[in-house]
Ligand SMILES: Nc1ncnc2c1ncn2[C@@H]1O[C@H](COP(=O)(O)OP(=O)(O)OP(=O)(O)O)[C@@H](O)[C@H]1O
């Protein structure tokens with residue numbers, strides 16, 4: 001579904017990614033782990049087209065994304081839940097969710113209602129807070145809203161950047177359940193996490209990134225048991 005081939009990326013003259021190759025298959029939940037500053041967010045920004053790669057390819061269902069805009073990439077079915085759960089603080093929960101639909105051509109009232117209903121099934125807490133503004137939600141609820149919004153857009157693949165960052169343990173468990181639920185719905189997930197334990201408990205496989213390169217990969221069980229994981233991540 002998603003295939004990165006020898007991907008290089010830079011901020012101006014400063015190279016950050018040095019040839020990343022990896023693949024995420026249809027229906028899989030795959031983790032990207034790594035310490036601070038290793039290039040994880042940069043990788044997601046490059047996939048989404050916010051940053052143009054200096055070399056290499058990003059393929060989604062065989063289509064090259066590297067010349068497309070973030071908007072076009074979203075329309076193809078790639079959802080992005082950025083770091084620090086960027087929702088619209090002044091808009092209500094409902095408005096935030098409906099913005100998700102603008103990424104899609106077919107947005108009839110029927111589709112809108114159906115998608116909202118679907119989202120409420122998975123996020124009853126959002127339904128109770130429909131008219132509350134984004135900024136009045138708790139951190140965990142904001143994260144739910146950010147994930148729900150890309151589900152509203154009909155994403156087939158969701159890129160999540162550290163969804164559990166700064167959340168209390170109970171909310172981390174809740175986010176983990178949401179990711180498991182997204183997986184059950186058949187949506188493919190590429191999850192960037194510092195919380196390796198959580199990520200490996202919900203993902204099928206994982207990659208470890210160090211200084212802009214993939215240095216280790218394997219099934220979640222193999223990563224959990226490997227001394228390399230401890231060495232690279234300190235967990
Ligand atoms: N806009 C930017 N301009 C210049 N350098 C940047 C920019 N954003 C990030 N960097 C640098 O790129 C490197 C990789 O950053 P990135 O945000 O991709 O790391 P990360 O793995 O997501 O880290 P974290 O786990 O802390 O979120 C860092 O050295 C960072 O300082």
Ligand SMILES: [Mg+2]
Pocket residue numbers: 040041042083161
């Ligand atoms: Mg980051």
